[in-house]
Amino acid sequence: MINFRSIHGRLFLIFLFCMLGLLLIVSFVYYQRATEQIRDKMSSVAEKNISQTAGLFDLMLKGYDSVTKSLNSNNELMKLLRDPSSDQTVEGVNLERRITDILGAIFYSRNDIVGIHIVTNRGKVYSFDRSVGATVRDHSEQEWYTRLQRSTGEMIWLGVYPHSLMSGGIEKSVFAFGRQLFELSALKSVGIVLIETDADAIVSALSNASLGPGSNVVIQAADGVEIIRTNPVQSDRDRIPLGWPGPLKTGEVLMTEREDAMITAAGIRTADWTVIGITPTRDLQLELRETQRFLLSVIIVLVIAATALATLVSRSFSSPFKRLIQQMKQVELGNFKGQVRVHSYQELNVLVSSFNRMVRQMDELIERIKLASISEKNAQLQALQSQVNPHFLFNTLDMIYWMLDERENDRLGKVILSLSQIFRYGSEWEEASRAPLRRELEQLRHYLTIIETRLGGRVHTEFEVEERWLGIEVPKMCLQPIVENAVKYGLEPLDRPGLLRISSRERDGKLEIAVEDNGVGMDEETLERIVHALSGERVSQVADEAAGPERKGIGLQNVHSRIRLLFGESYGLSVRSRLNQGTAVTVTIPIPPERG
Template sequence: MINFRSIHGRLFLIFLFSMLGLLLIVSFVYYQRATEQIRDKMSVVAEKNISQTVGLFDLMLKGYDSVTKSLNSNNELMRLLRDRSSEQSVEGVNLERRITDILGAIFYSRNDIVGIHIVTNRGKVYSFDRSVGATVRDHSEQEWYTRLQRSTGEMIWLGVYPHSLMSGGIDKPVFAFGRQLFELSALKSVGIVLIETDADAIASALRNASLGPGSNVVIQAADGVEIIRTNPVQSDMDRIPLGWPGPLKPGEVLLTEQKEAMITAAGIDMADWTVIGITPKRDLQLELRETRRFLLSVVIVLVFAATLLATFVSRSFSSPFKRLIQQMKQVELGNFKGQVRVQSYQELNVLVSSFNRMVNQMDELIERIKLASISEKNAQLQALQSQVNPHFLFNTLDMIYWMLDERENDRLGKVILALSQIFRYGSEWEEASRAPLRRELEQLRHYLTIIQTRLGGRVHTEFAIEDRWLELEVPKMFLQPIVENAVKYGLEPLDRPGLLRISSQERDGNLEIIVEDNGVGMEETALEHISRTLEESGSSRRELESGEHGGTGRRGIGLQNVHLRIRLMFGENYGIGIASRLNEGTKVIVTIPIPPERG
């Protein structure tokens, strides 16, 4: 879905509408010009067709005229028609056969002749037609016969009739014509000849003037009577319109446009007839409709091509901006390593290059800040770590003093060995204040050796740490301050033996190391004060860095130390939790994360 408020959408619309506007203008001009050319072409074609049709029709009528003239110039036929032999004699039968043979020869000379009939002045009819062949019969006078009788030897074009005038077996349209037959020597009429041809030949000649399937071609006589038309009348548009100027002279051609049709007409040389072509405007528009259809197809293709081109151009312009925006979003999320690589317009290339340089500079600045922060944290860890040893060292040296005073040399050796291990462990900072939990527990056991020696066995210690956590990295010497607080403030004031238990448990994906004792515990106000101090880690950090301890006391300092180191190493979600009841004991819970590969 295109967002038309974006650069891509706006460019797409601008380019597409520009292309479509230009396309519509060109299409409109082309259509107007094509319409004019088609109209001129149709006019020329119509005049040419009507002229060719008239010429073809003249040739056809001349051929029919030559057939009748060949009969009139046949001396043997004229002699046989003058012979008045008895019709009952043998000579009369032979005479009739010879006349019909001559007619049959003429009949078979052309394919379009339906029948040839000669009517003598005595009323005898000699015929040769498609239905029965040669026949001789008497004649009953009809209207067409009267027209031929009144003629003076010229060709009489009777017209088209729905069936044969002389043959009862031919029930199809025929074109009839005839003339009087004269004996050339005496210039005396011996009868008439009537020839009937297939009307389809005339209709086929007329169809040459058609310009379309709806065209109607009519032959009109001088008196306005229609001789033949190619199609039946179906509407007023097929009729010859009122106001038609009438018959045209031979060779004259007329073209006129009416409201709903175009009229073309031409006169026929061989007859006083006019060929009239009536073409509806809808047929004239067939080629125009084909042009419109072609133009519409071209327009659709061009619109599709314009849409693709507009999409390509708009995307080629907006794609660099999209990549730039995507990289900006990555920068918002903290990813400064990406680079936008485009090869586009010069201005866009300059913009992208400036953005890449800006991101690189930001990445370098962040790396410098990160390194400075790490150095600061390491310095803080070392400063905090250095606060652990002096207090313990003071107590240990005090204990050694009293033991030397009592001259207990064996126990003194163990204490000094444990103390040396503690100092050795505390002096190793190559791993940036980290150590495996296993080494932290070993260090704690050395410390507890000293404590148990100093307290004369009044503290019993239990370890319940699972082996799977022994290689987990933890802050160095994070358990000793907690155990020291538990012994000094919880177990040492007891008038009975005390228990110190160090255990582990997994909860919500984190590891909890629990240091609990059954010592004197603490009052609720003291517990609240220590808990509040641990939560205010920022304030505690400033106090520790400045050396100001306020009224918290040594117990708060030791726990704050460990709590702050854990947060500096693992984050704000980890640290120390404390619970205590007066005369029941204290429980300190250290929460650290479990690495994913150990989870």
Template sequence: MKKFRSIRGRLFLIFLFSMLGLLLIVSFVYYQRATEQIRSKMSVVAEKNISQTAGLFDVMLKGYDSVTKSLNSNNELMRLLRSSSAGLSVANVDLDRKITDTIGAIFYSRNDIVGIHIVTNEGRVFSFDRSVGATVRDHSEQEWYTRLKRSTGEMIWLGVYPRSLMSGGIERPVFAFGRQLYELSALKSIGIVLIETDVDAIVSALTNASLGPGSDVIIQASDGSEMIRTNPAGSAEERIPAGWPGPLKTGEVQITDKKDVMITASGIRTADWTVIGITPKGELQLELRQTQRFLLSVIIVLVLAATVLATFVSRSFSSPFKRLIQQMKQVELGNFKGQVHVQSYQELNVLVGSFNRMVRQMDELIERIKLATLSEKNAQLQALQSQVNPHFLFNTLDMIYWMLDERENDRLGKVILALSQIFRYGSEWEQASRAPLRRELEQLRHYLTIIQTRLGGRVHTEFDVEERWLGIEVPKMFLQPIVENAVKYGLEPVDRPGQLRISTRERDGKLEIVVADNGVGMEEETLRHLERSLEAIRSMKAGDEEEPELEPGRKGIGLQNVHLRLRLLFGEGYGVRIESRLNEGTTVIVTIPIPPERG
């Protein structure tokens, strides 16, 4: 109901109800005048239709009867059937072909025949049907075959079946009938003939007795069972009085009226069947139904026209307001790029113009604030990045001095080369503060070359990084402070070979880079102290002018620098997490976002 409180909704209802009220008054007057012209009696038409249908069926069944008689009266065919025998000799094959050719000639004499099948007393079957043409095959007894064998030469009308009784390839309803075949000279039974015809011919004849789409026409056998009906979904059998219509003479038609239907019946002499037509009383009022359909069509067209016209009028007035409201909602969500473009009433154009100018001014102000904030963050990043290199540089230069003193020129060459690569990588800060993870790991390997040289190979490093993550951009030199802390505070103090492992894993839609060592680990108090320092950075807001004080201690400054850089670059939810146990080792987990194209 909320939408009908709007300008558009109220205009729509007022205009629509006004037109519909006038339409209903005119339609009611017209309908009352039309009902005075309804015909009250249609029994004559129904009687004529049912009688014609019964006569049509007599003609159809007599035609089918003549087909079977033409087979039985074909002396040559009877002789061939009597002479046929099983076997693959040339004579037998030629005899079988002559029999199927004769059957095929009768098959093609009518368009409605689906299949002709002759079953000899020796059990051989000669068929000609629409599925495979002429065939000679074996036969297994069924109920219909027993009925034909028990007959004494009269026509047996088997009825309608959902599929062919003999042809496996014909999966549609058929009308089946047949009789025994006799050799006329000796009056000796040769076999039986089964003929299947298309059931559409029967359905087409039944529709002749229908007086409307709701009518139902049924053929009943002499025992009262239903053979076929035009409306399979109907319940006409519940409307027919029990025992009605009883025996009917040739051409006799019976009519009975019930409360809501009229029932007519006529006998089919050839098959001792009864055609029953059930027509609802509503179907008999043809002129009224035509008037109702016409009036209903006119009302529907006028209602649609009134609805379209009311919609057009209300929309033309309310559409500018709707677009303005939609753009205001976008501004509430933070989208200041959109503009409203309408050409409507003068007052509304002034309102839209003022709104567009306000949005543009807000967008310009937000852009200035973003630029100022970004400049401040870049300055913070550069300050943090500059803290990474000096300590490492001093240690390396001190080591080079002692190596020169010991004249270890080969080892010195590797160290100087690695240091050169580190300085080259570190000199690119002005070009970009990020690099692919692949370059960051290469830089880390150069660093580890120097570390392993300095420690005499006591630290073994293992990389387990999936190939698909190597192209992801990460902050420059964010791993080196972590590895430096792991070596200095975790692995150097132990008197055994140390193990350092760098690996990656995906968890909850984020990428985790894990640096684990098997060094001395941390005491629980030291770990809590370090976690508190990282938590201080997590709670810092984006607009804070002062940075949190970095607490000194084991792995403090390097990890806090990395954590602060990750938060400035990627926002909350990313950074550094630490796990450690005393005398077992320390694990530092760096969490960064996965780009959408790699997710």
């Protein structure tokens, strides 16, 4: 929190208020101008949309009109409709089939036609629709039929109905229209044609005139009857003013504005209809709201920028004091290496110099104490190391070996020599933490020499490691703990000779070294605990519990952790085992690129 009684706080407030005042004035002027421009733009868009929608309907209705004219101008169809052949004769059946074939050809010429129906003056109905295809049936007079009968050949646009007028299986909205059919040679009526199209095409065309989700578009006939509207009437806002807009000329667009809505209208000359768009004020203000949100976002960004700039200016005066406070907090946390560098007021410079001098003296004192402690620990370690000299142990074992060799005790000599090599290999950690796979396997052979001698030949070992992998470096002592586990807990309890196999294989760019035995194995619960532990828990503890309370040595945790530290998380150990069948532990390490 800023302390407004300080120099930093006072300067911050003055600078911030000046910038915010200028920002508010500019924002208010911009908002007024943007409001006027958006209003003019919306009026222009509304007029353009309603005019385009009227033109679209003209084209659509002309297309429907051409369909009915194509029927009236089909001489073959007119001749067939005039033919009074009996329906019970073969000739009558063929006549009906030829008529429905003509209707079917026109039906499939357009995708939006739902049904085509011809009612002859004899009351016979020939239909082709989506529900049943081609049909012939009788007809009873309805209101729409009377309208078509009273016409004199002009197109009659009946309007939109909730379901088909002639087809019982079509329960969706349809747009119906028709006319009387005349034989052109005799100018005599032969019946009427009724065509039903999908009303979705009408609704889709009306949606072009919509300016927003709340807009309502209406088609009104010349007598003021509504043909269709996109949304039902929900309030007085959706009602059209009585007597408005009146007759419109071709291409003429009218517009009126009310408190709650803007109304536009344009004429559809093909059907003597008027398309009227009613757009509520809230939809007209959508773009204005976008402008408001944009302006608000800009104001917020500028306020943040002004605050940051005010903070920067005020902090330039108070930063020397803050740097001194920050360094004092670092000293409290134990960091004595930092120094405060300030060139400011004379009194502050004296304070900073005294503080830096005090921190240096404290750091020197702490370093002296640490050096004294380290010297004492080193002396203790040297005293402990001098008690057991590894080289003395190597020399003693070599001496025993040569004494046994002179007495021709080869078996015991090999054991002593192997033990000497094991001690020597294990004590060379100062050279490196890795060793070639060749040396690691030699170490295993020395170890197995002792084991095979101790077990009296009950364990047989096979090495199946390819020559090309012997030069790859592996973590030192990574295989012996695994072999030790296999011998002690897998092969020793056997009442039969055991087999231990050490093999290698390449898989997915990785080298896998497998240590397999045919010993007693592990049950599923023990194996599951070890595998779960290798995924991230305390592996050594779980493995020790699985193996028994007497387990000693480096353990699986050591080997697994060292491999992952050296090569990454995707490498390490994996264990497979089945009770009374054996156990397999796989060491996975990367293959160097030059050997891949």
